[in-house]
Amino acid sequence: MPEEPTPGPLGTEMREATFPDGSRGIVLVQAGTSQPDADLLAAQVWAEMPEPGTPKE
Numbered sequence: 001m002p003e004e005p006t007p008g009p010l011g012t013e014m015r016e017a018t019f020p021d022g023s024r025g026i027v028l029v030q031a032g033t034s035q036p037d038a039d040l041l042a043a044q045v046w047a048e049m050p051e052p053g054t055p056k057e
Helices: 035-048
Strands: 012-018 024-030
Touching: 012 035, 024 035
Parallel strands: none
Antiparallel strands: 012 024
16 A cells, blocks of 8 residues: 555545554545544544444434
């Protein structure tokens, strides 16, 4: 994965982030977001995800 943020559409950028389970992935954040804030946003998205096998509402 790239070391530097990758430009995305309309003032966003793709950032590598660490999820609560220690895995890493890519999140789309507002351009200029700090790395700690990108990791926090990834954790918030992670917390809002349904458990696998849970039906959608």
